[in-house]
Amino acid sequence: MGKTTAQKIFDTHRIDSPSDGIDVINLDAVFCHEITTPTAIVDLMERKKDRVFDPSKIKAVIDHVTPAKDSLTAEQGKVLREWADRQGIEDFFDVGRNGVCHAIFPEKGFARPGYTIIMGDSHTCTHGAFGAFAAGVGTTDLEVGILKGICAFHSPETIRINLTGKMPKGTFPKDIILHVIGNIGVNGATNHVIEFTGPVIDEMSMEGRMTVCNMAIEAGATCGICYPDMTTVEYLWPFIKNEFNSKEDALAAYKAFVADEDAVYAKDIELDISSLKPQVTYGYKPDLVKSAEKMSGEKVNQVYIGSCTNGRIEDLREAAAVLKGRKVADSLRVIVSPATPDIYKQALREGLVEIFMEAGCCLTNPTCGACLGMSNGVLADGEICVSTTNRNFNGRMGKGGMVHLASPATAAATAVTGTITTADQL
Amino acid sequence: MKNFSGKALFLDRSDINTDEIIPAKYLTEITKKAMGPHLLEDLKMDDFDPATDLEGISVIITKENFGCGSSREHAPWALEVNDINLVIAPSFARIFRQNMFNCGMMAVEIAEEKVNDMFSKFAGKETTVETDFDAKKFTISAGSESIELDFSISGFDESLVKAGGWVEYADSNY
Numbered sequence: 001m002g003k004t005t006a007q008k009i010f011d012t013h014r015i016d017s018p019s020d021g022i023d024v025i026n027l028d029a030v031f032c033h034e035i036t037t038p039t040a041i042v043d044l045m046e047r048k049k050d051r052v053f054d055p056s057k058i059k060a061v062i063d064h065v066t067p068a069k070d071s072l073t074a075e076q077g078k079v080l081r082e083w084a085d086r087q088g089i090e091d092f093f094d095v096g097r098n099g100v101c102h103a104i105f106p107e108k109g110f111a112r113p114g115y116t117i118i119m120g121d122s123h124t125c126t127h128g129a130f131g132a133f134a135a136g137v138g139t140t141d142l143e144v145g146i147l148k149g150i151c152a153f154h155s156p157e158t159i160r161i162n163l164t165g166k167m168p169k170g171t172f173p174k175d176i177i178l179h180v181i182g183n184i185g186v187n188g189a190t191n192h193v194i195e196f197t198g199p200v201i202d203e204m205s206m207e208g209r210m211t212v213c214n215m216a217i218e219a220g221a222t223c224g225i226c227y228p229d230m231t232t233v234e235y236l237w238p239f240i241k242n243e244f245n246s247k248e249d250a251l252a253a254y255k256a257f258v259a260d261e262d263a264v265y266a267k268d269i270e271l272d273i274s275s276l277k278p279q280v281t282y283g284y285k286p287d288l289v290k291s292a293e294k295m296s297g298e299k300v301n302q303v304y305i306g307s308c309t310n311g312r313i314e315d316l317r318e319a320a321a322v323l324k325g326r327k328v329a330d331s332l333r334v335i336v337s338p339a340t341p342d343i344y345k346q347a348l349r350e351g352l353v354e355i356f357m358e359a360g361c362c363l364t365n366p367t368c369g370a371c372l373g374m375s376n377g378v379l380a381d382g383e384i385c386v387s388t389t390n391r392n393f394n395g396r397m398g399k400g401g402m403v404h405l406a407s408p409a410t411a412a413a414t415a416v417t418g419t420i421t422t423a424d425q426l
Numbered sequence: 427m428k429n430f431s432g433k434a435l436f437l438d439r440s441d442i443n444t445d446e447i448i449p450a451k452y453l454t455e456i457t458k459k460a461m462g463p464h465l466l467e468d469l470k471m472d473d474f475d476p477a478t479d480l481e482g483i484s485v486i487i488t489k490e491n492f493g494c495g496s497s498r499e500h501a502p503w504a505l506e507v508n509d510i511n512l513v514i515a516p517s518f519a520r521i522f523r524q525n526m527f528n529c530g531m532m533a534v535e536i537a538e539e540k541v542n543d544m545f546s547k548f549a550g551k552e553t554t555v556e557t558d559f560d561a562k563k564f565t566i567s568a569g570s571e572s573i574e575l576d577f578s579i580s581g582f583d584e585s586l587v588k589a590g591g592w593v594e595y596a597d598s599n600y
Contacts, residue, residue: 015600016599016600018581018582018585018599019580019581019582019585020580020581021580022580022582024600035453035454035498036453036497036498036499038456039456039458039499042456043593047593049597064453065454070454072454072455072456073454075456076454076456079456120497120499121497122495122496122497122521124497136497136521137497137521137524137525138497138498138499138502138521138522138524138525138528139499139525140499140525140528140529140591140592140593141524141525141528141592143593144592144593144596144597147593147596147597148596148597148600150596150600152524152582152592154520186441186491186494187440187441187490187491187494187517190491190517190518190519190520191520220491220494220519220520222520285441372445372450372496373449373450373451374450374451374453374454391445391495391496393443393445393446393495394445394446394468394470395445395446395449395468396445396450399449399468
C-alpha cells in the first residue's frame with residue numbers, strides 16, 4: 001500500500017507511538033515569534049529547564065507587533081531577544097531585519113522538503129508548500145519542541161485536492177484557496193493534511209503555493225502540502241547548492257517525499273478552476289465565499305495588502321499592476337505592508353514602492369500587526385476592510401470591524417474605487 | 427488532576443473561534459491570569475453576555491468545530507483561569523483540542539445527536555455536569571431530569587490529563 005507525503009515524512013521522524021493513532025516525531029525546525037514564545041520561555045525558566053534541544057534548529061523573529069507599540073509588547077520582544085542571545089540562537093531576526101514569520105523563514109531557506117516543523121502560530125501550514133510537514137501548535141507543544149525537539153500528532157490522514165484546468169486571467173492563488181475553502185468548509189479538513197496537486201499547482205510559483213498552503217488551516221487542516229519539484233529546487237538552490245552536485249540530484253532526493261501513486265486518501269477532491277472568478281468572503285467565516293463581482297459596489301473604509309498570505313513580491317507586483325498610474329479613492333485609506341525587508345527592497349528596485357506611494361498608499365514596515373488587529377491598521381467599530389489576509393472573524397482586525405478577504409489584485413482595484421471591485425471592472 | 431465537574435454553560439453555535447474566546451489584543455499579556463476577565467469577550471450571540479453568564483461555570487457544552495482559527499493557547503488558559511477545564515462538543519479544531527489536553531484539561535467529543543439531545547433537554551436550565559474520570563462517564567442533570575453519558579478519550583490524552591499536561595509527560599518519557 002502506497003504512502004502519502006505526510007506518512008513518508010512521519011516514517012522518517014517517528015520516535016514513539018504512545019497510543020493507537022498517536023505518533024511522537026522529532027523536529028527539524030522549531031520556529032518562534034514574540035507572541036506565543038515568551039510564555040513558553042518563562043515557564044521553562046520557572047521549571048528550571050531554561051535550555052533548548054538544538055539552537056541551530058530554532059529560528060526566532062519579532063513580527064506580530066514591531067517595532068513595539070507599548071510597554072507590554074516591548075517586554076515580549078525583550079524576553080525573546082534575551083532568550084535567543086542566552087541560548088545561542090543565531091537565526092534571530094530583530095527589528096530592522098525582521099519580517100512576517102511565514103515569509104521570512106522560507107526566504108532564508110529554513111523550510112525544506114521532508115522537514116518536520118512546528119511553530120506557535122496556526123499559519124505554520126504555509127511551509128508545507130515545500131513538501132514539508134509543518135503545523136501550528138499551542139504554547140505547550142512549542143515549549144516541549146524547544147526543550148526536547150519533539151511533538152505528538154495524530155497519525156496523518158490526508159485529503160487530496162487535485163486542481164485541474166487553467167487559471168483564468170485575472171485570478172490568482174488567493175482566489176483558488178478561497179474557492180477551495182468555500183467548497184469544503186471551515187471544518188472540511190480538520191485533523192487532516194491536505195495535499196494540493198494537479199497541473200494548476202505544478203505551474204504555480206513557490207509564492208503562490210505558499211499562499212495556497214497558508215490558508216489550509218482555514219479549512220481546519222493540520223498542514224497543506226505541495227509536492228517538491230523543480231520549482232521547489234530552484235527556489236531553494238542558493239541554500240542547498242553545497243549539499244547536491246546538481247539541481248537534478250536535489251530533485252531526485254526530494255522526490256522521496258512525493259506521495260506514492262497508490263497512496264490511500266481519506267478523501268479525493270477534484271476542482272476544475274477553468275471558470276474561476278475573483279473571490280471574496282462576505283461573512284465572519286472564511287468559507288463564506290462568493291464571486292467578487294457579486295459584492296461589487298459595497299463601500300469599503302480600508303484596504304490592506306500584506307500578511308503571511310499575500311505580502312510577498314508577487315503579491316505586491318499583482319497589486320502594483322492595478323494601481324500603476326491610478327489614485328486611491330478619497331473615501332478610503334490603503335495600507336501596504338511588504339512581508340520582509342528583502343521583499344521591501346525588491347519592491348523598491350522594481351519601482352513598486354513608488355507606484356504605491358504615488359497612488360496614495362501608506363507603506364508600513366514588515367509586520368503581522370493589522371491582520372489580527374494588534375497594530376499598524378486596526379479598524380474602528382463598524383468599519384469595513386478588504387484585506388489580503390486570511391481571517392474574517394468578527395472583530396479580527398479591530399472590534400466591530402468587518403473583513404472581506406480577497407486577492408491583492410481585487411484589493412488594489414477596490415482601493416481605486418472605494419467599493420468592492422475586481423481588476424477587470426476598472 | 428483538574429476538576430471536570432460543575433455548572434454548565436450552553437453555547438448554541440458552531441465554529442466558535444479562538445479570537446472570540448480571547449481577542450488578539452490581550453495576547454500581549456505574559457501571564458495566564460491576565461486573560462481571566464476577557465474570556466469570550468468577542469462572542470456575539472443573542473442570548474449570551476460574557477459579563478454575567480460565565481459566573482460559576484465549570485463546563486462548556488457547545489456545537490461543532492469549537493476553537494477553530496488561531497493556535498493561541500491563551501484560549502484554554504482563559505478558560506482555565508476561570509475554572510473551566512472541560513468543553514464538550516461534537517468536534518473541535520485540532521490545535522485547540524491538543525492545547526486543552528496539553529494543559530491537563532479536557533476537550534471531549536460527543537456524537538452530534540447526543541449533544542443536540544443535551545441542548546434540547548438542558549439548555550436554558552440550571553445544569554450541572556458530574557464527571558467520573560475513571561469510569562469515563564458524565565452525569566448531566568437539571569432539577570429532576572438526569573442523563574448519563576459515556577465518553578472516551580485516547581490513552582495518550584488520558585496520560586496527559588493524569589500527568590497534568592504534555593510538558594510533564596514529555597519530560598518524564600522522552
